[in-house]
Amino acid sequence: MNVPLCKIADIIYVRFELVELEAQKKYLNHFGMMLAHEDDNSIYFRGTGTSPYIYVATKGKENKYIGSAYKANNFSDLEALSKEFDVDIVENNEPGGGHKVTVIDPDGIRVEVCHGMKEAEPIAVVSKVLNTGQSKQRENELQRFGKAADEWQVHGDKWVYELSSKVKRLGHTAINCKDAQASVDWYSNVLGFLISNNCIGPDGSSMGAFMRCDQGDKPVDHHTMNNMGLPGEGGALAYGHAGYEVQDSIDDLMAGHYHMKTVDEYYHEWGIGRHLLGSQMYDYWRDPHGFTHEHWTDGDLMDASIPTENSGFRDLAMAQYGPEVPSTFGITMPVDQIDKARATHPTIPGMIKEMEMAAKAEIEEQS
């Protein structure tokens, strides 16, 4: 592998352009983020963690994903990128300040690399202690979430569970690439990403990868990016989803699920389940513009010593448990087109079943 230009530390925020911001503000509040800053043209939402914001949207002519921002450990990383791509290091004039360099990836996605951004004061959330069959850590203390049964309130003519998830931080993005290998190589060579899982397609070729930051012996999220080659995608349709870690484990994710479900205004994309690659519990919700956002918790952490694993289509799509992955998963589309797309596209588990049955028949024929 080439020596990368830099080794970014983490992802900070995703950036969108939207025609209208009010509906998105409402969605993000329900999703469990907090408005950190707004002006006439932009909204900045944060989690309970130290990033001053994790989601930015600016008013524009169309609804589109612009790109993502990453944290550099050193100012010299910005200098290396500036020299290689012949772009200026500029002062960040958005909240948080510091400096940044902006480059464009092979799929036209904007990549902002930031240094010196002022951290936000984290918002304290008390973690719950869970009793399990094996370990009883909580005694003489009742387990209560929010206002307990009083979280259920009648809104109009329906019961709404008012306690939302508490999003802590942005953990990763998934992108759809015109050429997955070119994208994987670019993020490895430019930002120092390591490959956690190389995803092998039915024909034996690589379909893409789950990639993590290289921070040496410091454990990091199993994936900060998931770069997949989807035919006909890339460019404006490059956005797959963004995954946000919730503050406090499984109940935090479950509360958010019932909040979004009972608010009854948003399209539930996929979940609740437990991924295999990255191991996190997941729950995916579409925003009003059709972009998918994930609540996740309990993901794998690994340092740079863990070697790349090759993983098949089954590992990618079937999860460890949970409902079947929908055929629309990972594809950005207007919400009112999703049901029709699901009805007319073959399901992914259906495709896996066909492939595995064909492979089995071939082996039986040969023996």
Ligand SMILES: [Fe+2]
């Ligand atoms: Fe994800």
